[in-house]
Amino acid sequence: MRETQQEELEMAEELMQQLRSKATELLLREEWQESVQVYSQFINLCQDHISKATATNPDHLPKLHKSLCLALSNRAEARSRLRGFAEALKDCDQALKIETTHFKTLVCKGKILLNLNRYSMALDCFKTAQLDPQPNGSSVDLHGYLQKCKKLELMSKTGALDLSEWVVNGFRAKPPEPAEYIGAVQIRKSGIRGRGLFATNNIEAGTLVLITKAVATERGILPGLDLDENAQLVMWKNFTEKVLDSAAKCSRTRGLISTLSSGEDEDELEVPEINLFKPESEQNGYPNEKKPDATRILSILDVNSIVEDSISSKVLGKNSDYYGVGLWVLASFINHSCIPNARRLHVGDYVIVHASRDVKAGEELTFAYFDVLNPLEKRSEMSQTWGFRCSCRRCKFEVELCSRQEGIKEIEMGVERGMDSGAAVYRLEEGMRRWKVREKEKGYLRASFWAAYGSDKLMRSWGRRFPTMETVIDSIVEAVGSDERVLKMVVEKLKKGNGGIAVVEIERAFKLGRGVYGKVMKKQAIKTLLGLGILEPSY
Numbered sequence: 001m002r003e004t005q006q007e008e009l010e011m012a013e014e015l016m017q018q019l020r021s022k023a024t025e026l027l028l029r030e031e032w033q034e035s036v037q038v039y040s041q042f043i044n045l046c047q048d049h050i051s052k053a054t055a056t057n058p059d060h061l062p063k064l065h066k067s068l069c070l071a072l073s074n075r076a077e078a079r080s081r082l083r084g085f086a087e088a089l090k091d092c093d094q095a096l097k098i099e100t101t102h103f104k105t106l107v108c109k110g111k112i113l114l115n116l117n118r119y120s121m122a123l124d125c126f127k128t129a130q131l132d133p134q135p136n137g138s139s140v141d142l143h144g145y146l147q148k149c150k151k152l153e154l155m156s157k158t159g160a161l162d163l164s165e166w167v168v169n170g171f172r173a174k175p176p177e178p179a180e181y182i183g184a185v186q187i188r189k190s191g192i193r194g195r196g197l198f199a200t201n202n203i204e205a206g207t208l209v210l211i212t213k214a215v216a217t218e219r220g221i222l223p224g225l226d227l228d229e230n231a232q233l234v235m236w237k238n239f240t241e242k243v244l245d246s247a248a249k250c251s252r253t254r255g256l257i258s259t260l261s262s263g264e265d266e267d268e269l270e271v272p273e274i275n276l277f278k279p280e281s282e283q284n285g286y287p288n289e290k291k292p293d294a295t296r297i298l299s300i301l302d303v304n305s306i307v308e309d310s311i312s313s314k315v316l317g318k319n320s321d322y323y324g325v326g327l328w329v330l331a332s333f334i335n336h337s338c339i340p341n342a343r344r345l346h347v348g349d350y351v352i353v354h355a356s357r358d359v360k361a362g363e364e365l366t367f368a369y370f371d372v373l374n375p376l377e378k379r380s381e382m383s384q385t386w387g388f389r390c391s392c393r394r395c396k397f398e399v400e401l402c403s404r405q406e407g408i409k410e411i412e413m414g415v416e417r418g419m420d421s422g423a424a425v426y427r428l429e430e431g432m433r434r435w436k437v438r439e440k441e442k443g444y445l446r447a448s449f450w451a452a453y454g455s456d457k458l459m460r461s462w463g464r465r466f467p468t469m470e471t472v473i474d475s476i477v478e479a480v481g482s483d484e485r486v487l488k489m490v491v492e493k494l495k496k497g498n499g500g501i502a503v504v505e506i507e508r509a510f511k512l513g514r515g516v517y518g519k520v521m522k523k524q525a526i527k528t529l530l531g532l533g534i535l536e537p538s539y
């Protein structure tokens with residue numbers, strides 16, 4: 001080798017050494033962005049060096065390849081911390097081409113795949129990592145990761161999620177990480193509007209329908225329940241930025257978002273295959289190959305974002321001053337109905353949807369976008385803020401009845417102006433008798449005037465002039481599915497019951513609880529949530 005070549009080599013090696021030390025230091029200081037930059041400089045230089053050394057100094061190659069593999073692995077780690085998973089995976093694959101069983105890279109890739117809910121691929125990584133024994137052992141809990149992958153893989157196939165322990169322990173631990181899961185459902189053209197989610201088998205009340213991880217969420221604690229406009233704007237801005245960032249960083253996320261409605265020509269939209277949403281699905285084949293731009297993503301968010309609130313969903317482990325908004329792609333195919341048959345629970349970044357009553361194969365699954373325990377007028381105001389007018393069976397029935405019977409409007413106005421709840425219920429029950437309203441439809445109207453039926457005052461003076469509370473509750477649940485407020489009313493009555501509580505009444509409360517909370521928790525957990533712990537049945 002000529003002298004100048006030797007000098008150049010030495011200088012390049014010194015520079016590489018400096019860059020490597022600097023990048024490692026930045027990585028240890030958790031300055032991810034900066035460390036990615038310095039590793040990139042190192043990697044370019046190293047690759048350059050490798051191509052030169054191939055011809056001039058082949059003995060040097062193994063050492064250079066080793067350094068390149070480690071740098072790619074470390075850049076992958078830093079990129080994954082910045083949630084740039086696609087780029088990080090590319091780095092891992094490049095590193096693994098150099099050294100197929102590189103421990104650090106396999107662990108990094110496994111963790112990224114776990115984050116992306118690709119359980120069996122993650123499992124393969126951790127299994128292969130076992131083949132590369134670490135000289136001084138390793139601080140990585142490989143066994144823990146293997147167990148976690150196996151558990152999540154099984155859960156994603158069976159939907160066997162159990163939140164009981166977390167609930168019973170008062171949500172003190174970190175929320176459990178469920179697996180993404182898709183039950184007996186399919187996306188089809190909907191008679192409501194556009195596409196919808198349909199049951200492919202009979203689904204029993206409480207059975208899981210799907211578990212989906214959010215593309216992004218934004219949460220805040222708000223003093224008082226009124227969300228001031230400014231706070232709302234800041235949350236929305238942060239949320240949209242997070243979604244745009246996730247879409248920019250991951251082509252699968254972009255592809256999945258592109259299947260959603262932006263509100264235009266919804267009835268003409270393609271119906272995506274449900275397999276596309278499975279965690280291990282191929283990354284290609286999205287019906288709308290044209291990936292959405294930022295403007296379209298913002299319209300998509302307008303139509304599909306859902307709020308974590310305590311009325312139409314249950315946010316487990318949070319107080320009532322908690323407010324969150326998020327995008328959960330598959331759940332976004334569920335249309336609204338004022339007589340819904342599904343409910344959602346929010347746990348960490350996951351939305352868990354279950355049937356809130358028995359659903360027949362072929363039936364469309366629907367949940368409430370807003371509080372359906374409200375009169376017709378209020379519900380149509382709320383559906384208009386969503387940009388549609390609901391025409392479910394209940395809305396149609398009430399529109400028709402209101403057009404014939406002035407009495408309903410009068411009760412609604414009376415309640416708004418503070419009419420005594422007992423008087424409102426009495427007038428409605430009397431009216432329904434005169435108007436010859438059928439039993440099933442009585443539930444629709446009782447749900448509409450829940451404010452009166454559920455008021456504390458009526459609870460105290462529930463008298464002979466009214467149907468029994470059990471009759472009212474059964475008819476409301478039959479009409480709108482289980483609801484936490486209705487359930488709490490049953491529980492209050494149970495707690496006040498003198499002379500012990502019959503097993504049958506407790507069982508009734510549990511059945512309602514199944515509809516509200518789903519089968520993801522055992523009876524003991526439902527008892528805890530309902531504050532039923534002190535109740536023992538009298539036989």
Ligand SMILES: C[S@@+](CC[C@H](N)C(=O)[O-])C[C@H]1O[C@@H](n2cnc3c(N)ncnc32)[C@H](O)[C@@H]1O
Nearest residue numbers: 193194195261303304332333334335336388390
């Ligand atoms: C979250 S998306 C639901 C899925 C949507 N149908 C699709 O094809 O992508 C919300 C949109 O669905 C439509 N939608 C949902 N529920 C509806 C209802 N009860 N009546 C009319 N349109 C409804 C509205 O256009 C709404 O903006």
